[in-house]
Amino acid sequence: MKLVYKQTECCFLINGKCSVLKETNCVNCKFGKTKRQFDSENDESIKRNRKLGNCESCKYVKEPCRLSTEPKVGVGGLWW
Secondary structure (H helix, E strand, O other), X not given: OOOEOXXXXXXXXEOOEEOOXXXXXXXXXXXXXXXXXXXXXXXXXXXXXXXXXXXXXXXXXXXXXXXXXXXXXXXXXXXO
């Protein structure tokens, strides 16, 4: 299966440049995701880490990460 991403679809494109890779090459990119895909996968990761109790001792952020449906307050969250 070949993956082809239009530049307007990928949530990692900022001002036409890829924010996760050194070079912007969207054709067949394995990292490309729509906003919906990113939110869904990120939410599942947060839920899994909450269930495992990893959020209480997180060394990456001061406040626990929030789901895409939860309000963003303060510094919390890894991506936004």
